[in-house]
Amino acid sequence: MISRFYEALEARDWSALEDLLDVDVVYEVPQTRERVLGRGAYVHFNREYPGDWHLEVRAVHEDASGGAAEVYFCVDGHELTNVALFRFTEAGLIGSVRDFWPESYEPPEGREHLVERY
Amino acid sequence: MISRFYEALEARDWSALEDLLDVDVVYEVPQTRERVLGRGAYVHFNREYPGDWHLEVRAVHEDASGGAAEVYFCVDGHELTNVALFRFTEAGLIGSVRDFWPESYEPPEGREHLVERY
Numbered sequence: 001m002i003s004r005f006y007e008a009l010e011a012r013d014w015s016a017l018e019d020l021l022d023v024d025v026v027y028e029v030p031q032t033r034e035r036v037l038g039r040g041a042y043v044h045f046n047r048e049y050p051g052d053w054h055l056e057v058r059a060v061h062e063d064a065s066g067g068a069a070e071v072y073f074c075v076d077g078h079e080l081t082n083v084a085l086f087r088f089t090e091a092g093l094i095g096s097v098r099d100f101w102p103e104s105y106e107p108p109e110g111r112e113h114l115v116e117r118y
Numbered sequence: 119m120i121s122r123f124y125e126a127l128e129a130r131d132w133s134a135l136e137d138l139l140d141v142d143v144v145y146e147v148p149q150t151r152e153r154v155l156g157r158g159a160y161v162h163f164n165r166e167y168p169g170d171w172h173l174e175v176r177a178v179h180e181d182a183s184g185g186a187a188e189v190y191f192c193v194d195g196h197e198l199t200n201v202a203l204f205r206f207t208e209a210g211l212i213g214s215v216r217d218f219w220p221e222s223y224e225p226p227e228g229r230e231h232l233v234e235r236y
Contacts, residue, residue, distance in 0.1 A: 028236075029225070029233075030199065030220075031220050031221065031222050031223055032222070032223060032224065032225040032235075033222075033235050033236050034225055034229075034233040034234070034235060034236075035233060035234050035235070035236045036232065036233050036234070037234070041232075044232065045229075045232040045233065048232055049229065049232070050228040050229060051228075059184065059203055059205075061179060061180055061181045061183065061184045061185045061186055061203075061204075062179055062181060063179045063180060063181055063185075065179065066177065066179045067179045067181075067185075067186070068179055068185070068186030068201075068203065070203050070216065081148065081218075083186075083201045083203070083218050083220075085177055085179075085186065085188050085201070086179075087177075098188065100199075100201050100218065100220040101220065101223075102148070102149050102201075102218040102219065102220040102221075103149065103220075103221070103223070104149050104150070104151075105149055105150060105219075105221070106150065107147070107150040107152055110168040110169075111152075111163075111167065111168060114154065114159075114162065114163040114166055114167070115147075115152040115153060115154050115163065116152070116153050116154070116155070117150075117151050117152060117153070118146075118151050118152075118153045
């Protein structure tokens, strides 16, 4: 299900994307508190999203009620890591997507004796 | 499996945690490029982690090869969102953990007509 979602996105196959989404799908970016409500608005959001973007899925796991993916996006030449959590409806459609865009940062002091850097 | 992992962490039950981990478990924080290699070092990392921390699991999904969780941590009074991706070994142990700590940020310009804020 989640793999098909990303295949449809990368292919800009909006009709295939629509077929995977519940009519009341909720899309959220918790880091920015942005939200898109409903299938029509969410397909529109993806269709109109600015810039030249491509994606590659690194990992997908799912069970009957939902799942998650780790995905690499290239947006206008910039690489971004994306982690998304999905919930499925009882009808087996995507009912919610919580989309995270974690950025690089310097580790806090105090744990450097417990880790190595790569 | 992932729920048991977080239960063991919150309970500081290091022996229960150890039982879930492959001897060669790899723990990574991709945002800081920190890594901990091996079960002993990873249990030590959690045991010695500085500060007073507690966690609450918001969502867990897993299949035979791995899964993901969205978790809220409270560390010394600060709330942090955590999203972690797990891979399981063929023996059914945790073989890798990729731990993300996405922070709040302001949305980029150009998509404000496609979303609402909450």
